[in-house]
Amino acid sequence: MANLKALYNDLQKSFNSNDLKKCGTLLSQLKIGLIEAGLLIPQGDPSLDDLIVARDILEIGAIWSIRTRDVPSFDRYFSQLQTFYTDYSSLLPPSKREYPIRSLNLVRLLTQNRIADFHTTLESLPLPADAIADNPYISHPVNLERWLMEGSYSKVWNAREEAPVEEYKFFVDSLMGTIRNEIASCEEAAYENLPLKDATTLLFFNNQSEALTFAKQRGWQVDLSNSTIVFAKKGEENMEIPKEKLITASLAYARELEQIV
Template sequence: MSDLNTIITELHKSLEQNKLDHAAEILSRRAKHALLEQNVLFPSTTTSPQLCSQAREILELGAITSLRQMDSVSFVRYYQQLQPFYDFERDIASSDNTHKAILKTSQRSKITGLYLLLLLSSGDTSQFHTVLEGLIVEASLDGRSVEEDPYIKYPVELERSLMEGSYDKVWRATKSSEVPTEDFGLFSNVLVGTIRREIADCSETAYQSLPISNAKDLLFLESEGAVVQFAQERGWNLKDGRIYFPTQSDAVAPVSETPGTVQPINEDQRPEKGIALASASVIENTIGYARELETIV
């Protein structure tokens, strides 16, 4: 047990000092071996609750390390390994009040909230709702709402905004004090990046060109320089303060318009009129929201 305590202390220190490689080395070389020696890779009623709690804490620190290294595969593996420990600790705490103190050291809410955010950022809404439904049932049995937990409430509200198409709300939530911890900010940035790519795809379908100033608001980028970099990565053409999408730039010349407005594709040039029109509406609304945000943030 003392060896597990030493490993836990060293992992906390490595994470506090942002020595992620060192933490990963401890986990791969020492932690796994120690857990095998103590036979606590899986919780058991024959093992003391305190020992199981130490094993669970090591796995949680492993999940946090993986997250900060942006290793989603490893993070998911730790999340899955943790589920039997969370179930075990919940069961023993409900049957024996003397063990409720063990739950106070658990980071279950945080790890679960981060997992939900990972699912959201990767577009796995089916698994997101499967996990969330289980949490809702569990919370209802305790006479509480799942959204009373800030770690769970954050991804739930983000998902709700995404379903509404309120990308501005998502962007605002990821830039405010609503983010529970810095660790949530990592996946939040991934989610914003996913949204940005989706908006870019819609823009290519719906429009011939966009002013760079509008694209900055539309794509939730911090500067016009960031827009230029993003445009270059997408293979968009830049000319006279505008972005021209590759599929249209050679075929269509810009028309006379009010400076700073969005220029739609002509009707006979739209590849899929229904989709393009819907996309145009979303884009116009998003630009409006983004402009309003500039006066708030």
């Protein structure tokens, strides 16, 4: 434990200085240390101080994962933290990082369009329903989910700057990527062309250069002389209707009904 706590102190310093590379190295060493000490999944009768250190290491790991844009790593850290947040919640003092991390997990579920899991996770929080609105970390993803269901994408975009923790922006940016593709599909179906300026606004880009890059990815034609985006129209598919098969099937169905009656 002495070596583990020394590495833990180094991790705190690296995390506070945002040295992500060193944090990654220390976290790998510390997870091995937690396994050897029986603290990654607590066993036996560990001391309160050891549990607090283990929880803090995993919480730093969860936030580090988001800062390094490693969502699978965040999933693993969050899963490991559940033991501390549930089984040992009555023994451990509250953690100031618990609800920011819980809320990041909720936003992650939204970005993956796992709406059912979002609601299940929300209902399992150790918070009464009337306290959710008062918790800035939990109310933020709840509002995001409502705005997504309403199609109020501008509110989702504006919420990026109102996020209670910086790490939210990574997930909201990912969410906006999905939203942009949905909006783009609607534009292709509704318009033959759009002014570049309007397309930039509708797609929530900060400048026309970003819109041009997106247009290229979608295969749109850009008329720079007129500052217009021309949407590529897909040819109408000609589908031959199998009339004889449909008639035969309908007659057979009618005969079976007559026999039943």
